[in-house]
Amino acid sequence: MTYVDLVLKRLSTDDQREALIGGDTRLTRAQARDLLFRLADGLVRRGIGPGDGVAAYVGNTPEAVLLTVAVHLLGARLVYVPPEPGPSELRALVERAEVSGVVVDPAFSTRLDGWHLADLPGDPVERTPADAFTTVMYTGGTTGLPKLAVHHHDNRWAAFADTPPSNLLCNTLITHGSGAAATQLALVTGSKLVLGPSTFDADTFVRLARDEQITVTMFVPPMMYEVLDHPECPGPQFGAVLVGGSPLAPKRLRQAIERWGPVVNQAYGMTEAMAISMMPATSVDLAKPDTLRTVGKPNPLTEVEIRDDNVWVRGPFVMKGSADHQDWSGCESTKSVSTHTRRGEPPLSETADGWFNTGDMGHLDSDGYLYLNDRSKDVIVTGRTSDNVYSRLLDDFVVTLPGIRQAAAVGKPDDALGEVVHLFLVAEGPDVDVDRIRDSVVAELGELYQPRGVTVLPQLPLTKVGKVDKRKLRSLFR
Known part of the structure; x- marks a missing residue:
């Protein structure tokens, strides 16, 4: 059972409960389910089927969230397109991914041509979810050219199937790893998913947190810092705050815990290797400064080793390789994934037995807690x-x-x-x-x-x- 099965199960109950909110759009579960099938039908009418690639160059809207689910519903290959590059590099990145179609939202950006998201929906044809699909994600590109990281579906969301719904505010782009995870978590748990703007704004966060009675949210550290510095920073209304994606200053983590209570969880992961470790809020002791510095213990499904001060990881959350030079006719097979790159890019730091070099430098203490010193390139x-x-x-x-x-x-x-x-x-x-x-x-x-x-x-x-x-x-x- 994939996350798509779980999403459809949630959207098939309590029809009038709100499911997706973004901008001026508010969708109930019934409306979201209807639009999901209509978007899938629109893709089918344009020739998309299992294994075909669909690039998504979209912002934070309910329609865009459901588009990503629709691609997976069909068993197709979803390619998240990053917003940073200029038009020429964007086209080159899409060409590298060898997609059959590109979906764009002109309200988000006009730097790339493709099928307009607003024109995509067809008829609400109900379809049985495919049992296999692939996701391709570009790295953040802060230390070099973005690379294509391939992830295959798994049952990681099954553990959340019985989690009670919450009101979840997504702050990062849904085409970014943390944003994609936030949207999938919300849909799988039947939560009310509130989408912040495509470009983060602390004023908007404060308003949405108040008006939508947000109980769960996710940040990358600079976003959290802006909220903490905001004159109307929310008080202890959250049941859970997850922060990750880049190094978190211990002083700021302390400030967040003092403001919101012991609900701030520090996560460590990356596009190439998600969910490496977690430092739960309940394990942080403000009287012990080291508990503010560690990124916690490794995920039980992830192996972590320190080799020459570098953090190496292996497990189901690690990418299957790079998407460059792929024969996508066998995209369900790990044999189709290569670690070779093109145009002078360095090879990915991955071994034949599945170990991946994160590029981070760190150490494990005697209790198994992981500490990060730096990015190797920083x-x-x-x-x-x-x-x-x-x-x-x-x-x-x-x-x-x-x-x-x-x-x-x-x-x-x-x-x-x-x-x-x-x-x-x-x-x-x-x-x-x-x-x-x-x-x-x-x-x-x-x-x-x-x-x-x-x-x-x-x-x-x-x-x-x-x-x-x-x-x-x-x-x-x-």
Whole structure:
């Protein structure tokens, strides 16, 4: 039984209960089920069947959510298209995925041509869900060119089938890993799914959390920081808050727990390897700072090993490989998945026996808790002996200093040392004591971590999925 079966089961009961809300659209379960079948019929009329690829270039709308389910209903291959690239790169990415059709929402973007989502629905023809389908997701692209990660369906959602419904607010794009997971979780549990705008806005979050009586929500860290800093930040109304997708500063996690209560769960995963670990709110002890730093214990279905300080994982949540150069006629088979890439991209760090190198550096303590030091590509190599500066360690420390809201350390090219540490900051006021920051860093972390430059910005640049865009920060040095 796939998640699609569970979704149809939920949408077939309590017809008038609200299921999907986004913008001015509000759909009951009956209306959502009807539209789901109509979207599937529209795809069939355009020649889509089992194994065919459908690219989705859409924003956060109820229609877009149901489109993704409709593709899987037919046993087709769903390809999530990221919003960051320009038109030429978008077309190249779609070409790489070898799809039979592209569905676009002009209200979201006009940078890609395809079948208009609003024109897609046909007749409400009821169909039995296919027993196999594939999802292709692009990586976030913060450290390099996006890659195509292939995931096959599994029964991971079966454990949530009897979970009571909630009011869930999705903040990230539904074409991003966390957004896709949030929408599927809501539909499987029969929850009221409220979609935030395609571009996150803290004012809108505050309004929706209040008006829709939100009890469950998911963030990437910069989004959560904006809400915590908002003058009308909600109080302890949530039953569960999940945060992940990029490093979370312990100071900010503490602030969230103090504001909302012991409901803030820190998750660790990525497009290529989802659901690696979880630090549940009930395991966090504010009197023990290390419990604010760990990303928890590995998922029981996921194996984690540390090799040369790198985090390697294996299990059902790990992608089956890259979609480049595929013969999609056998997309249900793992034999069709290759780890080769094209146009000079580095090969994916995956072994023949299913182990995947996350690109994160970390360690496991004696109790089995996983700690992350940095992304391997975000490590700053500096000093006369080319030592490693872990930018996450520096980021987390700087935000503990008075008046600093956000921090991002990157390596700035340097003729003598290769790289030097440069800090980008978001501060509470216009006056920032750079000397005090440098002295504090040296006193806490040592001379190697000393920032050689500091830039104060009104806000840190983010990717479309809400992660701090360190690649854009590095580009400011050119």
